[in-house]
Amino acid sequence: EMSGFGPRCAVCTILAALVFLSALGGAGVKCADPAGNAVCLLSGSETVRLGTKTIRVNYVKVNLHDPRVSLRVVLGQDKVGATEDLLSMAKRVGAEAAINGTFFNAYIDGPYKDPVGTLITGGEFAHRGATGTVFAVANGNEVRMEPARFKIVGSTGGLWKWPGSWYSYWINRTPTSQHYAGIFTPARGKWTGAAMGVSIVVRDGVVVAIGRGEQEIPKDGYVINFQGSEEALASRFAVGTAVEYKVVMADGSDRTGFWGRVREGLGAGPKLVSAGKVTYSAESAREEGFTEAKILSMSSARSGLALTKDGSLLMVTCPAATMAEFAQTMHALGAAEAMNLDGGASSGLVHAGGYLTSPGRALSNALVVLVDAMDSRDPR
Incomplete structure (x- = not known):
């Protein structure tokens, strides 16, 4: 059950009245720019009720069908092992929205705070991970969440x-x-x-x-x-x-089909929702390689990604939830597919030049949304 739907539009100047069309998992809210184009990014907050508990989430909803939209993995200071403020990363690349990415060794002393999951940017592997679920993007915003191993x-x-x-x-x-x-x-x-x-x-x-x-x-x-x-x-x-x-691929076969076309990718997890159903369990998380209590049982700040039935991407944060609660929350928001990202002090969400959720530390990497990006990098 949800209440308090309150999106705001920041890609263009709102000239038309906001029209409430449906809940988050549906067509959402549209507004128009002078050319009459539908806006491709919306942000807001939502209250999800799970029994007697309420979980407040912040979100950015991205229309992946809009050809003006592209997704990109960004590295802190453009280097694997470096860190940077999430808002700084977003502004540096001209992104309209950004969410923190995969786990990283935040507490390591020394110059390199390495990521944990797979990172692909511009068609090149910047880091190879060995656990979890990979969110991957091919040309035309074809996206998948799969436990890919390489x-x-x-x-x-x-x-x-x-x-x-x-x-x-x-x-x-x-x-x-x-x-x-x-x-x-x-x-x-x-x-x-x-x-x-x-x-x-x-x-x-x-x-x-x-x-x-x-x-x-x-x-x-x-x-x-x-x-x-x-x-x-x-x-x-x-x-x-x-x-x-x-x-x-881990079995030695060449990357063909979708995985041969991938140009951006971010490995985190665990997977929360598959084919419209909550599939997370402590056992499923262990099968992905997760063993820590902060993933399996503890309540913490969470970040995640969801794909809805209407072809939208939801970038979601919440201040405190167990992983099981977060999975139920993503399902309530209309997720057909959903996965967890790094959380705790890393949890952060940016839209329209400001924080919806402010992380407590500089970050290793992020997933950002570019609008009208003239991105000509070779997808290989």
Whole structure:
């Protein structure tokens, strides 16, 4: 049960009266600009009643059918491992709306507060996650929420099988174990943050240097770092060797179909609603790889994404709910599909140049909404 529907329109100057059409899960509210175009973003707040408990949510509703709308994953300071205020990220890229993204190592001391989930931006993997649900966007705002898993495979000298093959576990992730294989791309910034092991510098598809530990990341290439037992892979590289890598599905098959077209993606979770039904349970969350009480049982500030039957995206925050309550809340808001994002002090929502929900810390990444964006990046 819902009450207090109160959206506001900020993409254009309201010239026509607001018309109440239906609840959040339906057609929503429309207003018109001088050209008579329907507005593609609405924001507001809603009270959802779950038995005797009421949960107040803030939301932004995005019309994904509007060709003026595009979605983008943004990195704090444009670097994997850096952080930035959510409103600053939104303003920097000219976004109309933004919500905090995947979990990150917020409490780590040091220069890198790495994300946890998968991050794809501009068709490139900026980070590979290994848990949860991935919200992904292909051209034309085709969107999915799926528990996609990926792995990274490489070749030397054009050989994708032994003795030329190699692999990486991570992209742009600070080494945290003795045995590490990772790739650092320009999305990391200037330096890898890998102080140990063998580092192979690749420019324009060719090895240009091999050294130990920290190396500068070339803007036209990447650095591969092997540590511990994985250092044996370095023997397959020499200066002048042609090198390639690709991100494939976890079963080793190439990314085809939707996953071959994805240009933006953000992995978080757990999944809350599937095919119009609440599917979250502690067991389902564990199957996605979640083990912490703050996900499975505790009440906390929450952020999430929902897809409605009418093809809209809801970006939602609430100040306190268990994950089970949040799943029920998203269902009550009309979600056909829904998933959780990072929460607690990370929970934040921006619309029209201001906060609807203000996060308590700088963030690693965000999902933003651009309107009339002249975005010509190659989707690969």
